[in-house]
Amino acid sequence: MIDIAANCQKVMQNIRAAADRCGRDPGEIKLLAASKSQGISQIKAAISCGVRLFGENYVQEAKTKKDAVKESVEWHMIGHLQRNKVKAALEIFSAIQSLDSLDLARALDKEGKKRGTTVRTFVEVNLAGEQTKTGIGEDKLGWLLREVSLLSHVTIEGLMVVPPFRDNPEDMRPYFRALKDLQQELRNLQIPNVDLRELSMGMTHDYMIAVEEGATMVRVGTAIFGPREG
Ligand SMILES: *Cc1c(COP(=O)(O)O)cnc(C)c1O
Secondary structure: OOOHHHHHHHHHHHHHHHHHHOOOOHHHOEEEEEOOOOOHHHHHHHHHOOOOEEEEOOHHHHHHHHHHOOOOOEEEEOOOOOHHHHHHHHHHOOEEEEEOOHHHHHHHHHHHHHHOOOEEEEEEEEOOOOOOOOOEEHHHHHHHHHHHHOOOOEEEEEEEEOOOOOOOHHHHHHHHHHHHHHHHHHHHOOOOOEEEEEEEOOOOOOHHHHHHOOOOEEEEOHHHHOOOOO
8 A cells, every 4th residue: 555645744854854954945845746647546645745736747647637636736747748739738737847849839829828828837958968858958948948038928937857867866966956057057148038946856766866956846756656557
């Protein structure tokens, strides 16, 4: 039996401890539960222990869950978003953390305009230039931010990263530090309408390291829900 309540407590405690270690205010770090492949009862158990932010990777799966969960929680898209799913995605998600192209930003802008809302996004960065992964390369980031800043119905709130996996969580630290440095560099550009306050980084394997390196949001699945099936 997986004790989701105990797991949540543990994760929250670990976040506080990591914040304390580096003199950060634990209140500035949000816990997002990555709930892909988890059922409604698992999600409700996490809500019962105070989780208010959920991340999903697939639009259809998220829709089913959102329809079944009546509590007021926020859903974020953390998986790759195809342009033809933008309309459906905006019915569900409060924020898209996987913005990685101008085409997608334009599609979000168009749909946001229709709905009369501004679409909240994080730009997903592909730090290691991995061919197999989504996210935009560092070299194009300044350009993307400038282009998106001109769109009236999309706002960029931060950066998100899924770095290459390293067995030793300590070896993830340079990636997190690199994202924090990028945040600072990009802020120095002072692009109008681009705030970049959020750093969404760290998963089960390494969220404590990510907090030490400045994460404002960690995305934790396995440590809360146990291993995913399939
Ligand atoms: C699944 C997933 C997570 C959580 O992964 P765990 O290792 O289970 O904590 C975080 N971010 C993204 C983008 C994911 O797809």
